[in-house]
Amino acid sequence: MQLVVDKIAKAFGIHEIFKDVSFMIEKGEHVGLVGVNGSGKTTLLRCLLQPDWVDGGSIKFEPGISVGYVQQGFAEIHGTIWQFMLEACPEITELRQKLAQLEADSAGLQGEALEACLEEYGRVTKRYEFIDGYNFENRIKRVLIGLGYTEEWWQQQAPTLSGGQKTRLMLAAALVRNPDFMILDEPTNHLDIVMTQWLEKYLQEFKGGLLVVSHDRAFLDNVAARILEMEGGRLQSFKGNYSRYLQQKAIQTATLEAAYNAQQDCIARTEAYIRRFKAGIKSKMARGRQSQLDRMERMDAPVRHEEFELRLPPAAECAERVLIMEDLTIGYGEKVLAKGINLTLRRGEKTALLGANGTGKTTLLRTILGEIAPLKGRAKIGNRVQVGYFSQSYERLDPRQTLLENFVIEYGFTEEHTRSMLGGMLFHGDDVFKRIGELSGGQKARLVLLKLVLDGANCLVLDEPTNHLDIMARETVEAALAAFDGTVLLVSHDRYFVNEVADRIWEIDDGQVKDYKGNYEFYLEEKQRLAQAKDEAAAELAKAQEAAQRAGKATAVVQAAVKTADAKPKRFSTEEAAKLLPKVELQIREQEAMMGLLEKQMADPANHADPEHSAAMAAEHTAYENKIAELMEKWEALMEAAEE
Structure with missing residues (x-):
């Protein structure tokens, strides 16, 4: 160990x-x-x-x-x-x-x-x-x-x-x-x-x-x-x-709750029996029951965690096209993060924006919201669209104010109503007098989520909303967003959260925003399919290039043979003819033998499965024919010279 x-x-x-x-x-x-x-x-x-x-x-x-x-x-x-x-x-x-x-x-x-x-x-x-x-x-x-x-x-x-x-x-x-x-x-x-x-x-x-x-x-x-x-x-x-x-936890919880409830029922019945008969003729039996109750090993009540409440109100009606990006380029100064963005987020869609750190996810959100000017093109919010923005930096929370002050000042609620709302987000008693700057990241996130509920927005733009939240809190946010009938655009690195909430994925990759119409699992499958197709295309291209190279060499031989054939036949002397004839005849036999081997290969159907390979063999056969024809012309010229 x-x-x-x-x-x-x-x-x-x-x-x-x-x-x-x-x-x-x-x-x-x-x-x-x-x-x-x-x-x-x-x-x-x-x-x-x-x-x-x-x-x-x-x-x-x-x-x-x-x-x-x-x-x-x-x-x-x-x-x-x-x-x-x-x-x-x-x-x-x-x-x-x-x-x-x-x-x-x-x-x-x-x-x-x-x-x-x-x-x-x-x-x-x-x-x-x-x-x-x-x-x-x-x-x-x-x-x-x-x-x-x-x-x-x-x-x-x-x-x-x-x-x-x-x-x-x-x-x-x-x-x-x-x-x-x-x-x-x-x-x-x-x-x-x-x-x-x-x-x-x-x-x-x-x-x-x-x-x-x-x-x-x-x-x-x-x-x-x-x-x-x-x-x-x-x-x-x-x-x-x-x-x-x-x-395992679900089975254990159900079992423990059933056992605890059964024991509590047994205790209640026994105590009722004791109260009823402790002074009557059955008092001895009641004392026996009391002894039995005293010896009983009491089960601890199952732990029940307090959960915060997050219920997003019904989304108000708005235009069908909620967010529109036309030929949009984003970045800072001369630094372009993504360009050529032409996307539309429609009413009711829940989209996750993915990408490596530094690729421009937050920049795109801020450009859509008008906080940053686009380098080119435009980003437009549709008619009657009210946006609720969850920022990583919690700008809407003044660290110098208490929780109570922040909500009373911004919304004008009474102290009693504000305490009730904050209690639903797990801030009880004197918690409301804490300064916001002293809160943990998870507590600040819960406050911003509460403000989104109070804003009544029909389009939520969320930048890492689950950072600093525990798993139970994340599940609460997931359930609220899944039930929300408005539009959602979120940035998150939590793959489980994205898969549960999003039905569309936008990925910033290599300066482009790619659109995948499905959840995170679909996105992964599509990425894998595209990568496999890309690898197969690269292999096919390499194969075609190799075949083209072979065909190119054969074509060069053909062209050389044609060029030689078009040239005027050379006249030889008797001495040259006697010397060259044996060599030319040997070359003819060699070329015919090589062409014969090639013809055997061409006769095999398996060698014609690849069209490029088949074309290369045909070109090579033509080259042999032309070469043999050229040698035969030379041989005839040599024979004429030898007979003179």
Whole structure:
């Protein structure tokens, strides 16, 4: 076992986070940790990294193993991206310095001292090879490129990166360390779909143990072989990936609820019996029932998570064409991100806008909304279309205001009505007096979603609406959007979310916006079909080019033969005729023999399956005929000269 956790507990004051948490992770086992926001997942990870922080129980890693973790702070980031990555594995740097020092020392040593030095050099070299030090730079390049840092980024100063870019860099540093055990907390945040798929493949190939916290259901399906669920301060283990966990959890929940309800019914009937007969002739039986009740092991009530309410109002009538783009080019200044966009979003359609980070997804949204001027063409919003915009940066939330102030000022509601609405989004009691700047990303997202409901928009433009939301909250948003009868245009890197909500995909790729009329699964199938067709077309083109090249050579021979045939026959002397006749006759026999072999090939139907190959053989046969005809003319001329 690489990790053994035995009955650990953690509380903050009187607030118990979890207790009696126990689990084990074997070498090479990949485990996903799930639970609603606030259930204690990140606290558990901190306990694993700082075992002395727990209130009770024990945490034991296998002795001598290295543990990798994506840190949450950025204080250690310095230098260029490449320099930072080179320093990501200090042991490799130390071993390289040690090897260089031992090599220098060995030059001035003899006898036993030299042997000891060489022995130490061998031990250091063995460790250096074990941690794959010779391929360290190649590993850095692979990880950086996979996470979107192409070569032109490598000399950029790391401190100048955005928060999301720094998060990706910290993830890259954790991966190149190649630890024996890896702990990852929301590693897909700030990754686009292509990067997420690359990370999935990397982790599938990772041979060490893995514990990952994630709200990305597709990611957990592709990476985890076991799911740990933190719920109500307890931890449960489920075999299989996330989809398998859902099936098991549904069965378990139904079973536990049925058992709990049955026990509660039994308790209620028994207590009623005791109250009725405790003073009568059946008092002895009532006391017996009471003893039985006292001995009963009471089941805990099933955990019921509080869910926020998101019910989008019916969409008001509007034009059939909701968003219109005509010959649209988007970008900034001279930088063009996408051009030639001619698309129309119609009433009731739900479309997902996909593409790698930096391809222009947010720019396209802001251009459609009129926040950025198009470089060319136009983007138009249809008649009677009211747009509700969910931005990643939460511009509609003033960080200096309290929740109560923000909604009362913007909508003019009473305090009582505002409290009621905020309660539906899980903000209770004194929560409404918190400043918005102090809220988590998930709490801010819930506030913006509430404003979309209050706005009554019939077209929703959503830029990463599920960032920072846990899985249960994402499912709530999915259900609300699926039931919404208006129009939706959304940007998301959550593949499961996109597949559940969208019935159309727009993908920004290579400066173009491609249109796929189907959900995410259809989009993947269509992409695969197009890629396969492209590969087949390339193979056919190469085959045709090869056949054309063969046919071209044969044609050249034909043309040369025709040119020679058109030339005036040369007159030979008797001496030349006597000398050349045997050679020409030999050439004729050789050409006839080669033509005979070709005719046997032409007689085989299998050689005519490919039209290009068949044409090439025909051209080659014509060339032989012309060559033989040319040689026969020469032979006749030589015969005339020899007879003179």
